[in-house]
Amino acid sequence: MMAKPAVAVLGIFVADLAFKAKRLPVMGETILGDGFKDGPGGKGSNQVVAAARAGADARMITRIGRDTFGAMAQKTWAAHGVNTSAVILDDSLPTGAAFIFVSTETGNNAIIVESGAAASLSPADVAAAEPVIADAKVFITQFEQPIETAMAGLRLARKHGAITILNPAPAVPVDDTIFPLCDYVTPNETEAASLTGLPVETEAQALAAARALIAKGAKNAVITLGEKGALLHGEAGTLMVPAFPVAKVVDTTGAGDAFNGGFALALAEGQSPADAVRFGCALAGLSVQKPGTAPAMPTRAEIDALLAKR
Numbered sequence: 001m002m003a004k005p006a007v008a009v010l011g012i013f014v015a016d017l018a019f020k021a022k023r024l025p026v027m028g029e030t031i032l033g034d035g036f037k038d039g040p041g042g043k044g045s046n047q048v049v050a051a052a053r054a055g056a057d058a059r060m061i062t063r064i065g066r067d068t069f070g071a072m073a074q075k076t077w078a079a080h081g082v083n084t085s086a087v088i089l090d091d092s093l094p095t096g097a098a099f100i101f102v103s104t105e106t107g108n109n110a111i112i113v114e115s116g117a118a119a120s121l122s123p124a125d126v127a128a129a130e131p132v133i134a135d136a137k138v139f140i141t142q143f144e145q146p147i148e149t150a151m152a153g154l155r156l157a158r159k160h161g162a163i164t165i166l167n168p169a170p171a172v173p174v175d176d177t178i179f180p181l182c183d184y185v186t187p188n189e190t191e192a193a194s195l196t197g198l199p200v201e202t203e204a205q206a207l208a209a210a211r212a213l214i215a216k217g218a219k220n221a222v223i224t225l226g227e228k229g230a231l232l233h234g235e236a237g238t239l240m241v242p243a244f245p246v247a248k249v250v251d252t253t254g255a256g257d258a259f260n261g262g263f264a265l266a267l268a269e270g271q272s273p274a275d276a277v278r279f280g281c282a283l284a285g286l287s288v289q290k291p292g293t294a295p296a297m298p299t300r301a302e303i304d305a306l307l308a309k310r
């Protein structure tokens with residue numbers, strides 16, 4: 001049997017506490033909810049689960065606490081065969097949590113995330129994770145842990161020849177010195193607008209933002225555009241990949257993570273950038289049809305069946 005391609009993910013795990021309601025309460029108001037569910041989340045962990053379910057030798061680099069939410073993390077990774085040799089158990093800090101509002105009307109979400117122990121992930125922690133990064137085909141990180149830690153990870157992955165992906169989520173102010181470390185930068189519309197200062201609502205605007213990110217030093221940009229799909233721009237040219245049709249959107253939370261985990265695995269398999277974007281779009285389209293984040297990540301059989309239909 002061929003070895004699975006290795007994908008190293010630097011990021012956070014948090015427990016997602018998801019509330020369904022018709023709308024968000026205003027300040028000082030209490031409203032009745034339409035449902036609640038807790039489950040595994042955190043962009044890095046969601047991406048590692050997405051990559052693992054799609055077929056990667058997926059490796060997680062993070063910090064969690066020795067508590068109930070930390071146990072949820074370990075159970076989740078064990079269930080999906082994620083390599084946890086670079087997961088540090090923090091003796092003094094708790095595992096983080098996210099408040100997630102999911103609209104019963106649209107399935108769209110709004111999130112407050114507290115990174116907990118992972119907020120103290122350091123460049124030294126990344127250096128200690130060198131064994132899981134060194135032979136990875138792809139390295140991916142986000143911005144839920146400190147940016148200097150993300151940069152240390154990108155640098156180390158570059159040193160070892162991995163393809164580097166920065167999923168710059170959530171949108172935070174960032175120094176442009178990070179972009180030359182990225183083979184791919186994968187913001188959504190809001191993040192692309194925040195990174196470039198440009199409006200990103202149309203395909204043409206997304207292309208202008210992608211060009212701006214490449215001018216800052218990234219080799220390629222993939223702007224994810226929700227139900228419109230994703231725009232790839234870079235070394236291989238420009239391509240708009242339409243989203244897969246979805247009969248009923250249940251919950252969009254984690255769709256970006258599904259895309260990024262799938263995109264990372266596809267590049268690790270040696271798929272072309274265009275095919276990798278299509279593969280990521282398939283994961284995103286499947287994930288929004290189920291509630292939750294990590295629990296909504298599709299299997300490889302589901303992904304292949306959807307791709308075969310197009």
Ligand code: RIB
Pocket residue numbers: 014015016040041042043046097098111113144253254255256257293
């Ligand atoms: O991208 C979705 C994720 O963002 C959620 O799982 C939540 O934990 C936040 O990190």
